[in-house]
Amino acid sequence: MIDPANLLAILLMASVTYLARIGGYILLRNRSLSPRAMAVLEAAPGCVLISVIAPVFVSDQPADLIALACTVAAAMRLPLLATVVIGVGSAALLRHLLA
Template identity: 55%
Template sequence: MGAGTVMTVLTLLLMALATYCTRIGGYLLLNRQHIAPRTAKVMEAAPGCVLIAVLAPDFASGRMADLLALTVTLVAAMRCSLLVTVLVGIGSGWFFRMILPS
C-alpha cells in the first residue's frame, strides 16, 4: 500500500470519527432539551451541507468524470436516502474516473 493510499484511508477514518463525535456530542448535549421546529430543520440539513462542502472542490475542477459523477449523484439525491446518495456518489466518481481520461 502506497503512502497516498494510507493517507487517504487515514483521512477517511478521521472524517468518520469527527462525524461520529459531532453526532454523539449533539445527542449528549441536546437529548433532554426541547428543540424548536426551525432549529430542528436546520440541524437536519447540516449533514448535506457538510457533504457538499467536502465534495465541492472536486466538482469545481471541471473534469468531465467529476461533472458526470455530480450529475448522477444529484439524481440519486432526489430519489434516495443520504447514505445511498453518498454510496452512489463514491461509486459513480470511481467509475467515471476509471473510464474517462483525466
C-alpha cells in the same frame, strides 16, 4: 499497503466525527429543542453534502462532471444515503476509467 500516516489521519477523522455526533446527544439529551432548532439540525447533512459536491460544478474533468450528473439524477429519485453511494461510486469508477 496503506501508509501509516494516512491510516492515522483516517482513524483520527473518524474519531472526531464520532465524538462530534455523540457529543451532540450528550449535551442535548435533557433539553427540548424548538421547531426552528430542529429544522436547522435536520438541514445540516444536506448542507454538508452540498459543500463537498459544489466544487465539482466548476471542474474541467469529464469524469467529475459525468459523476455529478449521475449524482443529481440519483438525488431526484433516491434517498440521501443511496445518492451519496451512487455519487461516490460513479466518481471512483469514472475517474478510474477516464483517467
